[in-house]
Amino acid sequence: MGGATSGGAAFLALLQSAGYVIPVAAITVFALRNRERPFASDAALLYSVTAYIISAAFWSTFFIGVVDGVISFLRVEGLLPAVFGKTLARQLGVSSFRGVYVHLPLMLAAAVVACFRRGLDFIWLALLVVVAEFQIVIARFIFSYEQAFMGDLVRFWYAALFLFASAHTLVAGGHVRVDVLYTHFSDRRKALVNAWGSILLGVPLCWTILAVGMSGKASVINSPLLYYETSQSGYGLYVKYLMAGFLAVYAVSMMTQFLAYYLDAMAVLRGQSPSRPAHEPA
Numbered sequence: 006m007g008g009a010t011s012g013g014a015a016f017l018a019l020l021q022s023a024g025y026v027i028p029v030a031a032i033t034v035f036a037l038r039n040r041e042r043p044f045a046s047d048a049a050l051l052y053s054v055t056a057y058i059i060s061a062a063f064w065s066t067f068f069i070g071v072v073d074g075v076i077s078f079l080r081v082e083g084l085l086p087a088v089f090g091k092t093l094a095r096q097l098g099v100s101s102f103r104g105v106y107v108h109l110p111l112m113l114a115a116a117v118v119a120c121f122r123r124g125l126d127f128i129w130l131a132l133l134v135v136v137a138e139f140q141i142v143i144a145r146f147i148f149s150y151e152q153a154f155m156g157d158l159v160r161f162w163y164a165a166l167f168l169f170a171s172a173h174t175l176v177a178g179g180h181v182r183v184d185v186l187y188t189h190f191s192d193r194r195k196a197l198v199n200a201w202g203s204i205l206l207g208v209p210l211c212w213t214i215l216a217v218g219m220s221g222k223a224s225v226i227n228s229p230l231l232y233y234e235t236s237q238s239g240y241g242l243y244v245k246y247l248m249a250g251f252l253a254v255y256a257v258s259m260m261t262q263f264l265a266y267y268l269d270a271m272a273v274l275r276g277q278s279p280s281r282p283a284h285e286p287a
Contacts, residue, residue, distance in 0.1 A: 044272035051265035063127040064115035066165040077154035081240040100233035130166035153238035168251045172258035196273035207263035214256040
C-alpha cells in the first residue's frame with residue numbers, strides 16, 4: 006500500500022515537472038524556427054488569447070449569476086421541491102453539488118460561446134450591476150422584499166466588472182499613471198519604458214498573485230475553490246468560491262496583456278509596426 010502511494014506521488018511529481026518543462030521547450034523550438042516572425046504577430050496572438058479568457062469569464066459570470074439567482078429564489082421561497090423534486094432540491098442546497106452539476110456545465114457553455122464572441126462583452130456587466138441593484142430597490146421599497154442572494158448577485162457581477170476589465174483598460178491606456186515625463190518621450194523611449202515596466206513590474210506582480218494565491222490547499226485562491234466556499238447566509242448565491250477564482254482570471258489576463266504590451270514595445274524598438282497603435286482599444 007505504501008509503495009503504491011509513493012509510486013503515485015512520484016508519478017504526479019514527474020507529471021508536474023513535465024508540465025513546466027514541455028511548454029518551455031515547445032516555446033523555445035517555436036521561437037527558433039520562427040526567428041523572422043514579427044513581434045507584432047505574437048502580440049496580436051496574445052491579445053486574442055486575453056480576449057478569449059475575458060469573454061469566457063464574462064459569459065460564465067452571466068450564466069451562473071442568472072441561473073444561481075433563480076435557484077436561490079426558488080430555494081428561499083420553498084419552491085425547489087415542487088420544481089425539481091425533494092431529492093434534487095436537497096442536493097442543490099449543497100455547494101459542491103451545485104458547483105459541479107450546475108456551475109461547471111455553465112462554464113463549459115460559456116467557453117463555447119466565447120469562441121464565437123471576442124468583443125467587449127464584459128462592459129455589459131456595468132448594466133447588469135445597475136439592473137441587479139435596481140431590482141433590490143424596487144423589491145425593498147415597494148414590495149418590502151429582500152433576500153441575501155439579491156445582494157450577492159450585485160457583488161458577484163461588480164467584482165467581475167472591475168477584475169475582468171483591467172486587462173482591456175491596460176491596453177486602452179485607462180489605468181491611472183503618472184505621465185509627467187512619459188508624455189514627452191519619443192516613441193522609441195516610450196517603447197523602452199513599456200518593455201522594462203512590463204517585465205520588471207507587471208509580469209512579476211501577476212506571478213506573485215498566482216504564487217501566493219495558489220501555493221497550497223489553504224491559500225487564498227485554492228482554498229475557496231477546493232471547498233466550494235459560500236457566504237454565511239444560508240440562502241445566498243453559492244458563488245463565493247468563484248469570486249476567489251476571479252483573482253486568478255485577473256492575474257492571467259493581465260499577464261498576457263503585459264506580455265503583449267512587451268512584444269509591441271519590442272516591435273517598435275526593432276523598427277517594426279506594433280500590432281496596434283499605443284492606447285488603441287483592444
